[in-house]
Amino acid sequence: MIKYRLIAFLAVLLQLHCPTLGQPYPNYHADFVGIGEHGGDLKWWQTAAFYQIYPRSFKDSNGDGVGDLNGIAEQLPYLKELGITATWLSPIFTSPMADFGYDIANFTEIAPIFGTMADFEHLMEVAKKLDIKIILDFVPNHSSDECEWFRRSAARDPEFKDFYVWHPGRMENGNRHPPSNWISVFRGSAWQWHEGRQEFYLHQFVKKQPDLNYRNPKVRETMSNVLRFWLSKGVSGFRIDAVPHVFEIAPDNQNQYRDEPRNDWDNDPEDYGYLQHIYTKDQPETIDLVYSWRAVLDAFQREHGGEDRILMAETYSPIDIVMQYYGNATTEGAQLPFNFLLISELSNSSNAHAYEGTVLKWLQHMPKGRTANWVLGNHDQPRVGSRLGKDRVDMLNMLTATLPGASVTYQGEELGMTNVWISWKDTVDPSACNTNPSIYEQYSRDPERTPFQWTDAQDAGFSNASKTWLPIAVDYKEVNVELERQKPLSHLNVFKQLWQLRKQSQTLQRGETEVKALSDAVLAVKRYLERDSTYLTLLNIYDGVETINLLQSFPDLPPQLKVVVVTERSQVKVGDLVNSTSLQLQAKDSLVLQTTSSYYSYATNGEARFLPVLGVYLWLAQVGLYLTNR
Ligand code: GLC
Numbered sequence: 001m002i003k004y005r006l007i008a009f010l011a012v013l014l015q016l017h018c019p020t021l022g023q024p025y026p027n028y029h030a031d032f033v034g035i036g037e038h039g040g041d042l043k044w045w046q047t048a049a050f051y052q053i054y055p056r057s058f059k060d061s062n063g064d065g066v067g068d069l070n071g072i073a074e075q076l077p078y079l080k081e082l083g084i085t086a087t088w089l090s091p092i093f094t095s096p097m098a099d100f101g102y103d104i105a106n107f108t109e110i111a112p113i114f115g116t117m118a119d120f121e122h123l124m125e126v127a128k129k130l131d132i133k134i135i136l137d138f139v140p141n142h143s144s145d146e147c148e149w150f151r152r153s154a155a156r157d158p159e160f161k162d163f164y165v166w167h168p169g170r171m172e173n174g175n176r177h178p179p180s181n182w183i184s185v186f187r188g189s190a191w192q193w194h195e196g197r198q199e200f201y202l203h204q205f206v207k208k209q210p211d212l213n214y215r216n217p218k219v220r221e222t223m224s225n226v227l228r229f230w231l232s233k234g235v236s237g238f239r240i241d242a243v244p245h246v247f248e249i250a251p252d253n254q255n256q257y258r259d260e261p262r263n264d265w266d267n268d269p270e271d272y273g274y275l276q277h278i279y280t281k282d283q284p285e286t287i288d289l290v291y292s293w294r295a296v297l298d299a300f301q302r303e304h305g306g307e308d309r310i311l312m313a314e315t316y317s318p319i320d321i322v323m324q325y326y327g328n329a330t331t332e333g334a335q336l337p338f339n340f341l342l343i344s345e346l347s348n349s350s351n352a353h354a355y356e357g358t359v360l361k362w363l364q365h366m367p368k369g370r371t372a373n374w375v376l377g378n379h380d381q382p383r384v385g386s387r388l389g390k391d392r393v394d395m396l397n398m399l400t401a402t403l404p405g406a407s408v409t410y411q412g413e414e415l416g417m418t419n420v421w422i423s424w425k426d427t428v429d430p431s432a433c434n435t436n437p438s439i440y441e442q443y444s445r446d447p448e449r450t451p452f453q454w455t456d457a458q459d460a461g462f463s464n465a466s467k468t469w470l471p472i473a474v475d476y477k478e479v480n481v482e483l484e485r486q487k488p489l490s491h492l493n494v495f496k497q498l499w500q501l502r503k504q505s506q507t508l509q510r511g512e513t514e515v516k517a518l519s520d521a522v523l524a525v526k527r528y529l530e531r532d533s534t535y536l537t538l539l540n541i542y543d544g545v546e547t548i549n550l551l552q553s554f555p556d557l558p559p560q561l562k563v564v565v566v567t568e569r570s571q572v573k574v575g576d577l578v579n580s581t582s583l584q585l586q587a588k589d590s591l592v593l594q595t596t597s598s599y600y601s602y603a604t605n606g607e608a609r610f611l612p613v614l615g616v617y618l619w620l621a622q623v624g625l626y627l628t629n630r
Pocket of ligand 1: 139242
């Protein structure tokens, strides 16, 4: 009898230890909230669906062929329909448009081509009513050469004399040369001679974009005031432009700038890739500068209350540097340094292992307690469909909507808009215009900036001008909002379903994450949360039909799962039950599946997989033993 009691005792011990036995290994623990604590306070931006509007191309309300603020206000309900939380607008400020608004002549004034300050205020009201937050583009690295500050700096006005990076140049054999070999992102020397001041000024982008001098505290204060100005207009934060470029090395004690070393893979001396930008990019001071902007936002919040105002930082930098923008143990930084890995690390030929590696790279580098984000595209990058495959649009939207954290969608990606070929004659992007007809296509960003496709009417419903600022895509009769609203499984409707699901599901908002390539073709993302449903997103990246046994990779899944989101490639329907041991995915198919019973929801939460089943048996065994021994 003693023997049986001992067995029963050991069994109870085993039962108590089941939580550890059953623990799967999440490769991302969403520790910004207590796991299992439903209702913990998630901040609005931590699970937000962000949407980037490129104002010139969104909606033209006055028929001049260029989009404007009233057009945005008019179409804001569309963003609501998509399930968008916040929208960031590319620059809307007074500008000669040498870089389409990224060359700002007045940082606190609205460009007439976009409207007036009253139009902006109207837009803010509409946004407030719809509960959509407005994020503005903050362009700190440079102004326009038509900015008052630059004019006064060039004229050596004492207040502005050192607002920009000026240098008399290097004298060699009586000839004047630029101060260093630095190259502009948009080709050629980054130094421009200024006749009036008789000095060179630095411009890391086009020559109409002189770099501000951040070693001058007055510049820092002036730019912080720009933030304060727009905060007081009610915006919810800023996307910070071209962050890694803001500081360059200080001149040495001879007042000389050092040359940058060469990259041997690039033989075009005019091209930005020709040099390693060790003195003009990613200088350590930049991180602290971003922290100081966060302090401006936080101070405003302390004074005025309300929901968090946020910073999103544009940093195409090595991952260890990008992560520092989040902040450190003592200082807060940008809530969301943009995660561009899905852009920079994946191509049309990437397999599921590459997808897995790319997603995990961000999650595993991210400091504890921070929030992930996923950017699929923007106005500087080829469209998602053109970059990663037209037939992968839905699966990529599915991936970003079911990964933890925030996601950022560039206008038109929800429709599957693709790059539009633009002739050299029609090309307007300075990055391409600075090249020549034989290479411009490599540099042009015009193809991803064409007008938004609303309907199949004239100008795709974007405008009623006889000519729009960039041509309309030829496919606008098949790819547009009006048509896609009617097709149940259009890209648009899949996108909407994904964000509806995301909003309803605590698991998708705050659950744990496991990302796994099940083969070269299939990527799986599992999301789970105690006492809630488990979700599984499956992408078949390749063209073959794939049959998978999910239990091989996720042994704690139940034998059947319910289909919750499908695409037009899928052969199953929403509501169908599929077998975990033999699940078929069509070519380039993707699905979101959900566990159905609370038992499995609980059992797969990663903490007590065996507990319910084993626990009951052991309890019965104990009662049996007790009764036989009485
Ligand atoms: C950023 C913008 C880009 C612009 C550049 C210069 O990278 O996204 O469009 O040309 O900065 O402001």
